[in-house]
Amino acid sequence: MIVDKKNKNKNEPALNVGAEEAVENTIYTTNALIDVFNAVKEILGTLREEEEDPGSPALFKTIALNTGQLSRIKNNKHNQESALLFPAVFLHFINVRYLVQQARIGEGRATLRVQYVLNRLNNSDEEFELEGYALFQRINIALQDGKNKYPALTERFNLTYFDQPESFDDGLQPFWIDYEIWFREDSAYKYRNYVDRYLIVPPFTNHSDQLPESNVDNHEDHTGPEYDEVSDFSK
Numbered sequence: 001m002i003v004d005k006k007n008k009n010k011n012e013p014a015l016n017v018g019a020e021e022a023v024e025n026t027i028y029t030t031n032a033l034i035d036v037f038n039a040v041k042e043i044l045g046t047l048r049e050e051e052e053d054p055g056s057p058a059l060f061k062t063i064a065l066n067t068g069q070l071s072r073i074k075n076n077k078h079n080q081e082s083a084l085l086f087p088a089v090f091l092h093f094i095n096v097r098y099l100v101q102q103a104r105i106g107e108g109r110a111t112l113r114v115q116y117v118l119n120r121l122n123n124s125d126e127e128f129e130l131e132g133y134a135l136f137q138r139i140n141i142a143l144q145d146g147k148n149k150y151p152a153l154t155e156r157f158n159l160t161y162f163d164q165p166e167s168f169d170d171g172l173q174p175f176w177i178d179y180e181i182w183f184r185e186d187s188a189y190k191y192r193n194y195v196d197r198y199l200i201v202p203p204f205t206n207h208s209d210q211l212p213e214s215n216v217d218n219h220e221d222h223t224g225p226e227y228d229e230v231s232d233f234s235k
Helices: 032-045 069-075 131-148
Strands: 062-065 088-098 107-118 156-163 173-184
Touching: 032 062, 032 088, 032 107, 032 131, 032 173, 069 088, 107 131, 131 156, 131 173
Parallel strands: 062 088
Antiparallel strands: 088 107, 107 173, 156 173
8 A cells, every 4th residue: 555655844855965874884703614613513512422311421522623633543654643532523514615696696505524433442243333323313313403503504404425434443433424505605795895875766656646446545646755856876
């Protein structure tokens, strides 16, 4: 319904062209990939050795960005890697790419690889040979449930891949889980150099253009603002 917008103060100008521009200064303190990393790290940190006992010790003793720590420990004869506690989780972003469509500036896609490493020496015992699979389920459930708490995981965070090595040597058993993630860099594009503008547009149609039965409130035509009052730009 079209509402009559008569100017109660006839002497008040329709637009103060010389009005000071209102510029929003946005502080860019977030990063989409960092937010995803921190969210996953916090979620995995909540897993406990005894699933039913929240007071039991943390399941993973090390949760860190994957910079090749495990490869250096297993493959370097003169290993100088800092001491790591196991079980451990290493997180790695792969295939990070950004969309180039004009309407999707700031949107990106990536794969988050979660590598968790167990250190059970008797992993061939019947009691523990499927421990890695059970832990895979616990990790996935925890991450999916965490979507309600962490906004960084709500865009898209879907399971795509799971794998285990064929050989468990050196007393360590690594497993891999891949997640497809979508993310947005809103802070970097949407509000950069944002300037607030107030725009008044002359009426291109008026109440006299309506059918009489449509103008049930008998609104009169708007007489302003005129084109000369609004068709101006200032810097």
